[in-house]
Amino acid sequence: MEKKMKFTKMQGLGNDYVYVNCFKEKIEDPSALAVRISDRHFGVGSDGLILINPSKVADCEMEMYNADGSRGEMCGNGIRCVGKYMYDYGLTDKEAISVETLAGIKYLQFFIENGKVAKVKVDMGSPILTPAEIPVVAEGERAVDEPIVVDGTEYRMTCISMGNPHAIVYVDDVKNLPIEKIGPLFEKHERFPNRVNTEFVKVLDRNTVEMRVWERGSGETLACGTGACATAVACILNGLTEEKVTVKLLGGDLEIEWDREKNKVFMTGPAKVVFDGVWEE
Numbered sequence: 001m002e003k004k005m006k007f008t009k010m011q012g013l014g015n016d017y018v019y020v021n022c023f024k025e026k027i028e029d030p031s032a033l034a035v036r037i038s039d040r041h042f043g044v045g046s047d048g049l050i051l052i053n054p055s056k057v058a059d060c061e062m063e064m065y066n067a068d069g070s071r072g073e074m075c076g077n078g079i080r081c082v083g084k085y086m087y088d089y090g091l092t093d094k095e096a097i098s099v100e101t102l103a104g105i106k107y108l109q110f111f112i113e114n115g116k117v118a119k120v121k122v123d124m125g126s127p128i129l130t131p132a133e134i135p136v137v138a139e140g141e142r143a144v145d146e147p148i149v150v151d152g153t154e155y156r157m158t159c160i161s162m163g164n165p166h167a168i169v170y171v172d173d174v175k176n177l178p179i180e181k182i183g184p185l186f187e188k189h190e191r192f193p194n195r196v197n198t199e200f201v202k203v204l205d206r207n208t209v210e211m212r213v214w215e216r217g218s219g220e221t222l223a224c225g226t227g228a229c230a231t232a233v234a235c236i237l238n239g240l241t242e243e244k245v246t247v248k249l250l251g252g253d254l255e256i257e258w259d260r261e262k263n264k265v266f267m268t269g270p271a272k273v274v275f276d277g278v279w280e281e
C-alpha cells in the first residue's frame with residue numbers, strides 16, 4: 001500500500017536533516033526510513049532524519065537518526081531546527097521552549113526576525129568528562145591530551161560527551177586533511193565502544209578555532225553543533241582558548257560559551273527551512 005508522509009527539510013550551517021512532525025504523522029520504522037530518506041541520489045538527501053514528537057516532560061521530543069539509521073542521543077544543529085519548526089509551524093507561540101532528548105531536556109531561546117525564528121540559543125547542559133561515561137577506553141579521570149594511534153600515526157585527542165561522544169584532535173592543516181580516510185578509522189577505533197564523532201581542529205586565536213568533523217553514522221558533514229560545543233570545552237581544558245569561542249565550520253560559524261561557574265555550555269547559531277515536501281512509498 002502506498003503511503004504519504006509530509007516532511008520539511010531544514011539545515012543548520014549546512015548540517016541538513018529531514019524533519020517529520022510526529023504530532024501528526026506516525027512512523028513505523030524510523031531507523032530504516034532514515035537510511036532511505038537520507039540517500040542523496042535515491043532519497044530526499046540529508047545527514048539523517050529527525051522526528052518531532054509530543055513529550056510528557058517538555059514542549060516536544062527530538063528523536064534523531066543518522067544517515068546509516070543509528071540513533072544519536074543529541075544533535076546541536078538539529079535541536080535549533082526543531083525549535084524553529086515548533087515556532088514557525090505554529091506548534092508553540094512561546095519564544096523559549098524545552099526539548100526532551102536522549103541526553104536530557106535542553107532549553108532553547110529564539111531570536112525572532114520578521115515573525116520567524118532566525119537564530120536559536122541552546123543551553124546544552126554540562127559536558128561529560130569521565131572516560132567511562134563518554135565512553136572511551138582511557139586511564140585516569142579525564143581523557144585530555146591523550147595519545148591515540150590511527151593508521152600508524154600518533155594523534156593527541158581530548159574526549160568529551162555532550163550527551164553523545166566526541167574526540168577532539170588537533171591538526172596543523174584542517175583544509176587538506178584526508179578526512180575520508182582517517183575519519184572512519186577514528187569512528188570505529190577499538191577505544192570507542194559506541195563509536196565516536198571526531199572533530200579535527202586548528203586553533204586560530206584565543207577566541208577562534210577552525211574545525212572539520214567526521215560524524216558517527218553520517219560521515220563528513222558541514223557542521224556539528226555538539227561537536228562545536230565539545231571542541232570549545234576541549235580547547236578551554238587544554239588552555240588554548242578563553243571561555244567564549246567562535247567555531248568556524250565548513251557551513252559557517254557557531255558561537256559557543258562554556259560558563260564554568262554554572263558548568264553549562266551555550267550554543268548560538270542559525271536554523272533554516274530548505275523546503276517542504278511529501279514522501280511517498
Ligand SMILES: N[C@@H](CCC[C@H](N)C(=O)O)C(=O)O
Pocket residue numbers: 015066071072073074075076077078164165197215216217218221223224225226227
Ligand atoms: N550533527 C549533529 C550530531 C548528530 C549525531 C551524531 N552523528 C552522533 O551519532 O552522535 C550535531 O549538530 O550535533
